Amino acid sequence: MGTKGERTRSEIIEAAKGLFYRRGFGQTSFSDIVEQTGIRRGNINHYFRTKQDILKAVVDQRASEYRAILSDWDTRHRTPKQRLHRFVQMVAAYRHELTRYGCPIGTLCGELGKESWDSQNAARILFDVFCDWLTTQFEQLGEPTQARARALHLLGRAEGITVMAHVYGDPALVATEVSALEKWINGL
């Protein structure tokens, strides 16, 4: 696949990524992707036969982005506590987007976990990326047997308050919960 082909493929993935997030996976059609990119349906199908194929590429793309961010934090922040703080600060920084559309991972997994799709497995890896990384931080902080439970607790609290902020259209809810989480991290 030449350079132009790679660019076209990336353009399709980028458009689908945004549409799946803003509109939902089920409510995004090939026509929406055609409209947004200006790439003809036949050309899109040259790269992706089905919407599930596009989903897989979008999830891979998100997973790569997240891994790059976490790897950058590993380099920049020396202690596990600093890294945990960086994670909750990221949640706070995205609060306006989260309030508008919900969590990109949580809403996608919620939708794909219904029996109409039953393909939540396809997106679970995005939670794994954060859960594994958070588990490593909590392990390094001590009490390794508690590490995964703490990672899931932290992810759950970030997810949950994102749901409430999305429902009530109130980004301040995220900021309040992030403060509580920072205290919790400091106390560990």
Add this chain to the structure above:
Amino acid sequence: MGTKGERTRSEIIEAAKGLFYRRGFGQTSFSDIVEQTGIRRGNINHYFRTKQDILKAVVDQRASEYRAILSDWDTRHRTPKQRLHRFVQMVAAYRHELTRYGCPIGTLCGELGKESWDSQNAARILFDVFCDWLTTQFEQLGEPTQARARALHLLGRAEGITVMAHVYGDPALVATEVSALEKWINGL
């Protein structure tokens, strides 16, 4: 509307309620409701012109059920603390269903909050029912200025751990978080 009409209407609402929860709102079609109830499309349209009309009736139905449950708890449990415990015990009791399909309120609001529907308002009332009731309990417990923030915190934690249980197919996550919430309630 006679008795038979009322029964037909209820049957449609009940079927749609289950389908919206298990399959999602967007992925439920009139055909699915026809198939499940055996009621002809024309007859369904006699009661509900659009799927949005059915959604409104489903939300009203859920809101009535929830209000009846909360009113029952108000009668059965004397103190606000007992009532708060009753709420988290309900979450624990539903953990298997929550793990399979996610939270019926959270996943519906998540879906409707996307720009493809932008009709989250229609379902927000379901969170309001619980949020208002929880706020009342926290007010009675003291520190009324903190009451609504605590209600949203509690709802957020219940929602968040439900997302994680749904994603990882693990009802034990709900049970663990419920224990933590019970400690938190006891400490207030």
